[in-house]
Amino acid sequence: MQTMSLNMRAAILSVVLLVLFLGAWEISITRQILGEALTEYEILMGLGQQRSAIPPPSDVMIKAWEQLRDPFYDAGPNDKGIGIQLAYSISRVLSGFGLAVLVAIPLGFLIGMSPVAYKALNPFIQVLRPISPLAWMPLALFIIQDANSSAIFVIFICSVWPMLLNTAFGVAGVRADWVNVARTHELGNLRTAFTVILPAAAPTILTGMRISIGIAWLVIVAAEMLVGGTGIGYYVWNEWNNLDLTSVIFSILMIGVVGMLLDAIFASLQRAVTYAE
Amino acid sequence: MRKDFLSVERLSQTFPDGAGGTLTVFENASFGIKKGEFVCILGHSGCGKSTIMNVLAGLAEPTSGVVKMDGMAVSGPSLDRGVVFQNYSLLPWLSALKNVTFGVKARYRDWSREKVVAHATKYLAMVGLEGDVIHRKPSQLSGGMRQRVSIARAFANQPKLLLLDEPFGALDALTRGTIQEELLKVWSQTEQTVFMITHDIDEAILLADRILLMTNGPFARVAESVEITLPRPRERTEIINHPNYYAIRNHLVQFLGKRSKELAGQRSGGESQSPETVRIDMTTTTTDPEPAPTPTLLKAVNT
Structure with a gap:
């Protein structure tokens, strides 16, 4: 054990915990089904149904295998592969997030560089920021009159704040020395912004983007449950209506996996722009 | 006169x-x-x-x-007046070489990339930084090396007037001695006009033509x-x-x-x-x- 690396030991422990958890889950559900043999009366009364409806992990794994073997099938509006549903959700998240980047970063630069702009815009930001993004949904549906665009708008509005505030904070915190270096080298405003301020503030900006993408992925599930049609959020709700809990558990797992991947992408971007002083 | x-x-x-x-x-x-002239102010x-x-x-x-x-x-600030700040003021996300080329590119905007790099490398060599060291980030350099990069950046721009703001204040006595000598060497090769702030009397006597009190x-x-x-x-x-x-x-x-x-x-x-x-x-x-x-x-x- 001593010779094993820390990572190796942690990995083994993770696998052991997973096996224990799945084993306990599997056993408790098979016991229920086996142990409580139902009388004819109970079956007729529909008792015991609810308990056995929670699927054991083996069923979920079979479901996962079926779904992941062919993730992109499309058999009508209510029967699409998990890959297609996730692709819808990801594309909404990326469009909303992309729009938020276009707004938040230039505006954040402005607020960070100009104390007047900061003071003038701060009250608006403070009022708008704590609003639950889903609260915008009715207004968005009324004004935009399109479910898909409304979902994108909700993603936009929830991802804009962390990016805006972090950009402003990062830009305002750029060391005066570095700006002086740019000034003594006669760099214009635009060149100073791109060659000094942007790289200096990049780690803080990326932190904001990472928070935003995390929130966006949380919100898209709820938004799609409301707007319906397509997407992983709609899929979860649809399977709940079908009482297909195996699919619900499987899609919950997929939401987690995709969220983790999105976070990992931004974590690596963040690492790429981070510098040591 | x-x-x-x-x-x-x-x-x-x-x-x-x-x-x-x-x-x-x-x-x-x-x-x-x-x-x-090399003038120190005490x-x-x-x-x-x-x-x-x-x-x-x-x-x-x-x-x-x-x-x-x-x-x-x-x-207003100008490229004709180069500044070496006390805290080096290197851009930490750029390597030593890139920090110098940053200045050279700003000064000589029409130079080719090769020319900029060659010029920067030459000035880094003048302060004793050669080889792999110049591709390191400032955080991977010692205080003395950082100040050398900063001096190289200022000299490479060939300003009409070089301003040094207590450039050796944060360095230990031995490193300070070596860099003072390097500064003298570079200065004698370039005939730069230098105005320097210092707290150190011996440093001022070693370097200056004239000391303002x-x-x-x-x-x-x-x-x-x-x-x-x-x-x-x-x-x-x-x-x-x-x-x-x-x-x-x-x-x-x-x-x-x-x-x-x-x-x-x-x-x-x-x-x-x-x-x-x-x-x-x-x-x-x-x-x-x-x-x-x-x-x-x-x-x-x-x-």
Whole structure:
């Protein structure tokens, strides 16, 4: 054990915990089904149904295998592969997030560089920021009159704040020395912004983007449950209506996996722009 | 006598003192620097050395007065005035080489990439940075190496005037010694005009052609301009044997220890305050230097 690396030991422990958890889950559900043999009366009364409806992990794994073997099938509006549903959700998240980047970063630069702009815009930001993004949904549906665009708008509005505030904070915190270096080298405003301020503030900006993408992925599930049609959020709700809990558990797992991947992408971007002083 | 390349005329700086009044840091300060001259300015903290430096760099506006370079009044920062800051001010996300090319690219915008890199590499080599070291980030360099990069960046831009703001203040004594020698070497190769702030008397004597002495603030002024009558090239180990060395050193110690206080707080009364030139030369018998302090006092100062 001593010779094993820390990572190796942690990995083994993770696998052991997973096996224990799945084993306990599997056993408790098979016991229920086996142990409580139902009388004819109970079956007729529909008792015991609810308990056995929670699927054991083996069923979920079979479901996962079926779904992941062919993730992109499309058999009508209510029967699409998990890959297609996730692709819808990801594309909404990326469009909303992309729009938020276009707004938040230039505006954040402005607020960070100009104390007047900061003071003038701060009250608006403070009022708008704590609003639950889903609260915008009715207004968005009324004004935009399109479910898909409304979902994108909700993603936009929830991802804009962390990016805006972090950009402003990062830009305002750029060391005066570095700006002086740019000034003594006669760099214009635009060149100073791109060659000094942007790289200096990049780690803080990326932190904001990472928070935003995390929130966006949380919100898209709820938004799609409301707007319906397509997407992983709609899929979860649809399977709940079908009482297909195996699919619900499987899609919950997929939401987690995709969220983790999105976070990992931004974590690596963040690492790429981070510098040591 | 050559005309001054840089002339500072009746420079005054006042700040609000926080109680409704104003605090005059210095008033009507005037002095000049000739082309190719290495001038150090010595004075206690708070006498406005850094303010003068920032005005020369164009990073701060004086309350009144002008700075003329080549007969033209300067305003705002310019590539003609390179600055080496005390805390190096390297951009931490760029390698040592990129930090230098950053400056070179800003100075010579039409140069090809190869030319920029070759020029930067040459100046890094002049301060003793060669090989893989130049591709390291500042965080991977020692304090001394960082300051070398900063000096290389300033010299590579070939400014008309180089401003050094206590460049060795944060370095240990041994590193400081090596870099001082490198600075002297680079300076003698480039014939750059240099204006440097320092707290270190020995450093000033080793490097400077002339030392400007400032009285304590408020109402500080450049009281004396002491010529360093030591032949060049100077070696740290040899100049201490020169008869002028301790005479000059004693004069400086006396000024900073006693006279800077005695002369402090004198208002200019609207007069332009130019420094009085002091020339101490023990090799000839005609001059009458300051009375030498006792050797025990000298030792106490040395430690």
